[in-house]
Amino acid sequence: MSKRLYIQEVVTRDGFQSEAQFIPSEDKIALIDRLAQTGLAKIEVTSFTSPKAIPSLRDAEEVMRGIRRVPGVEYCVLVPNVKGCERALACQVDEINLVMSASDSHGMANLRMTAEQSLEQFRQIIAVSQGSGVFINASLSTAFGCPFEGQVAEARVHELIQRLLDIGVQGVTLCDTTGMADPAQVARICREALARWPQTQFTLHFHNTRGMGLANALAALDAGIDRFDASLGGLGGCPYAPGASGNICSEDLVHMFQRMGLDTGVDLDKLLAVAATLPTLVGHPVPGAILKAGKSDRRYAKAQ
Amino acid sequence: MSKRLYIQEVVTRDGFQSEAQFIPSEDKIALIDRLAQTGLAKIEVTSFTSPKAIPSLRDAEEVMRGIRRVPGVEYCVLVPNVKGCERALACQVDEINLVMSASDSHGMANLRMTAEQSLEQFRQIIAVSQGSGVFINASLSTAFGCPFEGQVAEARVHELIQRLLDIGVQGVTLCDTTGMADPAQVARICREALARWPQTQFTLHFHNTRGMGLANALAALDAGIDRFDASLGGLGGCPYAPGASGNICSEDLVHMFQRMGLDTGVDLDKLLAVAATLPTLVGHPVPGAILKAGKSDRRYAKAQ
Secondary structure, three states, X not given: OOOEOEEEEOHHHHHHHOOOOXXXXXXXXXXXXXXXXXXXXXXXXXXXXXXXXXXXXXXXXXHHHHOOOOOOOEEEEEOOOHHHHHHHHHOOOOEXXXXXXXXXXXXXXXXXXXXXXXXHHHHHHHHHHOOOOOEEEEEEEOOOOXXXXXXOOHHXXXXXXXXXXXXXXXXXXXXXXXXXXXXXXXXXXXXXXXXXXXXXXXXXXXXXXXXXXXXXXXXXXXXXXXXXXXXXXXXXXXXXXXXOOOEOEHHHHHHHHHHOXXXXXXXXXXXXXXXXXXXXXXXXXXXXXXXXXXXXXXXXXXOO | OOOEOEEEEOHHHHHHHOOOOOOOHHHHHHHHHHHOOOOOOEEEEEEOOOXXXXXXXXXXXXXXXXXXXXXXXXXXXXXXXXXXXHHHHHOOOOEEEEEEEOOHHHHHHHHOOOHHHHHHHHHHHHHHHOOOOOEEXXXXXXXXXXXXXXXXXXXXXXXXXXXXXXXXXXXXXXXXOOOOOOHHHHHHHHHHHHHHOOOOEEEEEOEOOOOOHHHHHHHHHHHOOOEEEEEHHHOOOOOOOOOOOOEOEHHHHHHHHHHOOOEOOOOHHHHHHHHOOHHHHHOXXXXXXXXXXXXXXXXXXXXX
């Protein structure tokens, strides 16, 4: 039992965002309220984006206002622009998460903005949030590679981290948006980030698209990272790889860390009980391994 | 590019063993011959077990005699007893792989033998193989945990390694038979094994049952291990976890190591081309991630 790790749940935002079927608001609220009881450090509740852009999250206000806040849990929302920020602030969120891409072609494809344009918009959002006490996190997509451009220079990632901090961002999430990262690269980028910005709250956001999700989390952990995004059941597909896994799975990640003797703060059995409701909720199987195999301490009756 | 790693393919033995449908001998032979052209260090071809015990491998002689040997590739077979050893030697195998369990309840369930009984049988097999020049490897199942007994003491694993070496075993494979290992445990056991027996050829055999397969491989690599078993497509189910993944996937493992800048000796594109034939060959989808998602350097056309 060494240092404390922080697990941040993204299923109701990153997971549900890509679900074809609308999850009823009361189901989202019930799920978030159950998740809040498991010891997760943070929950990314929803996205205050245009209901037209992401219809599956069109109930952002209703969900954010319907949940019962558990002290100690941070409730975060994704905010794409000033209007979204105003909507989020009206709901008394704890944190807003801004998203930009490290590579311009991904930024244009995903957000219709270059990195420069994203940074300019962040400045405006941060100005609007002044005095609210809300924590400002920025997620840097394609920090480990871009599906259009390929390799993203590490110097570029570092430059963008610095510029984000310069405009008032307090926490930075390094995102392996399409599952391109490898453990050596993760170790390098994380070590450098922690060395250069020791006061910044860094989160690592991995996808399991190429099976390396937990290996990358392990590499980040070894480099000194203590915060991880993860999605219940491993929900959240990758638009560029149909059939492939999406986000790393919360219960699989917690299970690995727990088996390693690390303190995630999460009650794994409670989390698994919530995860078990997910396939019915979304109407299809989910990628998570522990839901299928059980925890490592699962015992079988001896053969006769 | 640092040290050379060795990837050992087990699909035609460990993978096909658990397939319900018999794979025709000529298909097995063709698959092995294609695999031998990819740069894999070793191929576990088949098992010289009783055709009644494992009907899917009842064509061991035919397959072993039908393949075209590629210089530099080691052709290994599983041998459960003296009779199997005699059959294997008659086929001029390069290596025989003996299997025992670190935990007696798993040994009884899987082999109907305690560890003591397995060691005694190994002595007889090794005596029969004397003078043949065949390399003797022993696989230690449940080295990281037993589905019946739970934790297996690390001291027990060390004791069994020593006893295996004492009776003439030259290589030892530490097997996470049912996917119970975690990276911290793997690092501990591997470091200790390499420190105590620096001259012994150790192989690590992981399953991805709980999503930790590649994380465990990474932990073993970091501890100094350079040999890994893996199964094409991730084939090879776990009888204790229906629906869960089996062996770690060869092409996913090679992909991870290659992305890390390590030399596996394997031509990944060739290996992927062979892996792509597997779903048709076995008549069902396989768990491998890279087959679905493509390599990390896969590029997509930019959005218009």
